[in-house]
Amino acid sequence: MNEKRIVIVGGGVAGIAAALRLEKKHLPNVKIVLVNDKPHFEYHSALYRLVTGSSPLEVCIPLRNIFFKKNIEIVEDRIIELHKESKTIVGSSGSQYHYDYLLLGLGSETNYFNIPGLKEFSFGMKSITEAIRLKRHISETLLTCKIDFTNKVEQICDANFVVIGAGATGVELAGQLIAYARALAEEYGIDPTLVSVELIEGAPKILPALPKEFTDPIELHLRALGINIFLNRSIEREEVEEVFLKDMEMKARTVIWTAGVRANVMYEAWGLPIDKRGKVEVDEHLRLKDEPTVFIIGDGAATKFSGWAQSATYDGNHVADIIDEMIRGGTHFSPYRSTMPINAIPAGPKWAAVLLGPVRIYGRLGWWLRRIADLRAFSEILPLRKALKIWRNGNSICETCSICSVELPHEHA
Numbered sequence: 001m002n003e004k005r006i007v008i009v010g011g012g013v014a015g016i017a018a019a020l021r022l023e024k025k026h027l028p029n030v031k032i033v034l035v036n037d038k039p040h041f042e043y044h045s046a047l048y049r050l051v052t053g054s055s056p057l058e059v060c061i062p063l064r065n066i067f068f069k070k071n072i073e074i075v076e077d078r079i080i081e082l083h084k085e086s087k088t089i090v091g092s093s094g095s096q097y098h099y100d101y102l103l104l105g106l107g108s109e110t111n112y113f114n115i116p117g118l119k120e121f122s123f124g125m126k127s128i129t130e131a132i133r134l135k136r137h138i139s140e141t142l143l144t145c146k147i148d149f150t151n152k153v154e155q156i157c158d159a160n161f162v163v164i165g166a167g168a169t170g171v172e173l174a175g176q177l178i179a180y181a182r183a184l185a186e187e188y189g190i191d192p193t194l195v196s197v198e199l200i201e202g203a204p205k206i207l208p209a210l211p212k213e214f215t216d217p218i219e220l221h222l223r224a225l226g227i228n229i230f231l232n233r234s235i236e237r238e239e240v241e242e243v244f245l246k247d248m249e250m251k252a253r254t255v256i257w258t259a260g261v262r263a264n265v266m267y268e269a270w271g272l273p274i275d276k277r278g279k280v281e282v283d284e285h286l287r288l289k290d291e292p293t294v295f296i297i298g299d300g301a302a303t304k305f306s307g308w309a310q311s312a313t314y315d316g317n318h319v320a321d322i323i324d325e326m327i328r329g330g331t332h333f334s335p336y337r338s339t340m341p342i343n344a345i346p347a348g349p350k351w352a353a354v355l356l357g358p359v360r361i362y363g364r365l366g367w368w369l370r371r372i373a374d375l376r377a378f379s380e381i382l383p384l385r386k387a388l389k390i391w392r393n394g395n396s397i398c399e400t401c402s403i404c405s406v407e408l409p410h411e412h413a
């Protein structure tokens with residue numbers, strides 16, 4: 001009997017969930033290959049902590065740790081071509097990979113909506129590289145506020161940080177950034193009151209997708225931390241050290257864009273059917289409509305709740321079950337039932353808001369629930385002991401670089 005090859009592209013949330021579930025099934029005569037463009041998994045939910053001083057070990061988990069002793073071949077390559085007729089994909093290394101079943105979990109990327117200057121001048125929050133770049137920049141920017149009496153160097157102090165987009169990413173970053181930047185300023189001997197954080201949102205409220213009665217206390221808390229929130233202000237363009245909003249301009253050396261994501265551009269480049277949200281149209285089991293052995297999982301799939309890690313995990317598990325059924329010759333697949341993910345949104349040191357159906361929880365308890373959700377996410381892909389080790393890193397301050405070896409005043413998260 002010929003060996004069946006299941007190829008998973010993307011070692012993110014969805015790809016890892018699918019690979020682990022498939023491997024557990026011990027399907028006879030099946031080879032599982034996972035192709036990712038980097039050797040590690042990036043835990044995006046904690047990127048804001050990386051920017052604001054936490055250890056990078058929490059967000060960067062080597063794939064070899066996740067798949068240690070698993071019967072899965074891991075390949076580091078960036079897939080650039082898809083040939084459905086010959087059931088082959090091609091990597092930038094020049095290697096070709098044949099598949100019987102293909103799972104595409106390429107995730108999403110920043111969308112600048114063609115707003116002039118935004119791509120050139122703003123900072124992104126979509127990867128470890130972007131997060132580290134931003135962290136360095138914050139430190140360098142604050143140093144411009146340090147008066148150099150010895151060399152009498154004249155510098156323009158700019159400690160104004162503008163976060164555009166008050167969705168979950170913008171809120172969690174702004175909340176932590178104000179505490180971090182002030183603590184860093186003190187460490188550098190700079191007046192911390194020079195630090196300001198502006199949070200800009202185009203909608204009439206923060207976290208526009210969530211109910212107002214849930215988000216109002218979050219807004220109050222952010223304002224109490226000292227964050228200036230501007231609502232109904234969409235961005236029109238950005239120039240060097242200046243951002244132009246509807247009816248308003250702002251001088252800022254640091255503009256952080258968190259307001260737009262779109263599915264990985266490769267899906268469109270490969271001619272896959274794309275819907276209005278820029279996601280790939282799939283059938284009720286996440287398959288391409290004309291290709292029953294090609295699946296789209298995670299952020300790229302046009303499903304109701306795609307864009308969340310919880311949905312991506314569900315997708316990976318669901319497709320693993322379907323492939324299992326297909327290989328065994330079955331035709332009755334369990335229905336796709338991804339549900340509304342639980343919202344647990346950090347908004348400042350040791351403070352988070354959680355929405356659990358009708359129940360709303362705020363403050364330190366919310367923060368602990370959010371940390372438990374992080375632990376759960378790690379324990380889904382790693383043995384508990386390793387998951388705990390990674391999770392604890394989220395509480396530790398990075399010691400490898402001087403810019404992050406600073407403790408926040410209220411027990412930094």
Ligand SMILES: Cc1cc2nc3c(=O)[nH]c(=O)nc-3n(C[C@H](O)[C@H](O)[C@H](O)COP(=O)(O)OP(=O)(O)OC[C@H]3O[C@@H](n4cnc5c(N)ncnc54)[C@H](O)[C@@H]3O)c2cc1C
Nearest residue numbers: 010012013014037044045078079107298299307308309312
């Ligand atoms: C800052 C931030 C905070 C977030 N916070 C939360 C949160 O708190 N809760 C929540 O539920 N969700 C959160 N999300 C969303 C969550 O991270 C995504 O929904 C989830 O990661 C999607 O999983 P995925 O597998 O589709 O994509 P990803 O996890 O992004 O994985 C895609 C993988 O594919 C690889 N890849 C891409 N192109 C190629 C290629 N051509 N060849 C090979 N490999 C490739 C990438 O390197 C990556 O490893 C957050 C996202 C961001 C950016």
